[in-house]
Amino acid sequence: MEEKVFERDWRFMLDAVLRINSVESVELLEKEALECLCLLIPCTQGTIFVAEESGGTIPHYGRPYAVGMEALFFDEFLNGDYNSDPIFTGTNIPCQTETFRDGDLLPEEYRVQTRLYREIYAKQGIHYALRSYLVHNARMVGNISLFNSKEAGEFSSKDVFIQTTLAPHIALKLGTLLALEDPQRSLRTAQQEKAIDGFGLTGREREIVLMIASDVDDREIADTLCISMGTLKKHIYNAYKKMRVNNRVQLYSLVNVHE
Template sequence: MTGQLPRRHLLLDSFSRSAAELTQALETAGFVPTLLGAVQRIVHADFVMVFGYRGSDQPQLLGDTLDRERHRVIAEDYINGPYLLDPFYQLVEDGRREGCFRLHDIAPDRFRQSEYFRTHYKRTGIGEEVGFVFDAGRGVTGVASVARWTSSPAFARDELDLLQTLGPAIGAFCGRHWSRISRAVLVSDEAARANAVSALEDFAGGILSARERQIMTMILQGHSTQSLAHHLDISPGTVKIHRKNVYRKLNISTQAELFAAYLAFVQVRGGGAGLFPGGYTKQRPSPR
């Protein structure tokens, strides 16, 4: 009988079952896997990852369905600095608190040519990503990303439309789940807040002008000369002059060197040791 129902009835049945399961999973460790299952009833998705953002603090991983190795590459490396160049982070920084967004639609025009993409994002193996932005409470904005690997096909237009339709419900479930447990999960201690990374504001602050730091940031995020000129309302020639001055003052000649210098700065600001995307090794301050 069920298989003979119109498609809209089948989708409604799937959503109803998912809503019941998500309600039961609220405030439990099974919420994120249940969220993935709910989405998979409607469209194909390979995994889910959820991050919480508050200002320029390092984001907190709220949950994922990744295996151990992919968790290290996608989640842990991301938190160590590259997140500052992530289009979803920028979306939240720009004030977005809810909605459903496809990474392809919010990324800069040269995102796939950016050093962030080549050095970090490409290593993740993520082919497609749709993020549900929600209010997690206590000043934290969450992004629950539903994603596909590069081995899976891109989201079709009707699939994206379905995800957009699900957006308000997914955002509401996520907001309810994490706002209820925010005291335990989302509140950073004072030491962590003291180490909050505002690298894109502070990097080369004693060397570059405010405009040059702005240009540098947008280059790292993946904006082309034309996109920079459009967003900043200046000529492409002026953009090129600023970029040349940035490279000269930092004694570099490529975007790869700029990205490496930026990561080195973030590593010093964050403290501790570890391996960053692309093999850049975090250095501890020398003992005195």
């Protein structure tokens, strides 16, 4: 190990486990988990996503949260089908929580040529990544990643150890919270999803439409998705146009057809 894990590091990790296990919602868990990790592991940016069910073997991600440097390309990542990128496919889908540095999977000369690196990371000054696949009961429940600029340097073995130690606690709590989410909410969301099929919405537009249909106001939507109000208004305009509605009331009536 490059650096020694001191007694204070263990105290901070124990405090992080307590904070992680004390939250009562997925959104609060994302915030606490990421802030705890970034306190223990200095980084340029941190992101966390919740894995959504999909028909394929590779999950799709949603419900993003970020700390540190502004995440400029959440929309592009969510809509860009980057799951097939070598940075992700090189790991396969684990049956238990795993933590790794991208540099341990792909030599730098190959990694910097990947589509994900060129189109997302390089454009916002990200070079190194330390990520965890979060698995609960053999099912992927999320992905948490810390990033560094080239100037900040690669993550150390100590950083890997700390995230490896905390990631299973995050996965356990996230899986538990997801399992406890209101079954009626899941049913209602499934009905809403069915109602908006066929309109040709992008993944981000679908996410926003479902939040509008659940009476979430614009400011909360923008804050939750980590996008600007201007970007949100563009998505809403495009969704309204595709769905041939003019306002929230019409959208609500169209999407909540079973209520």
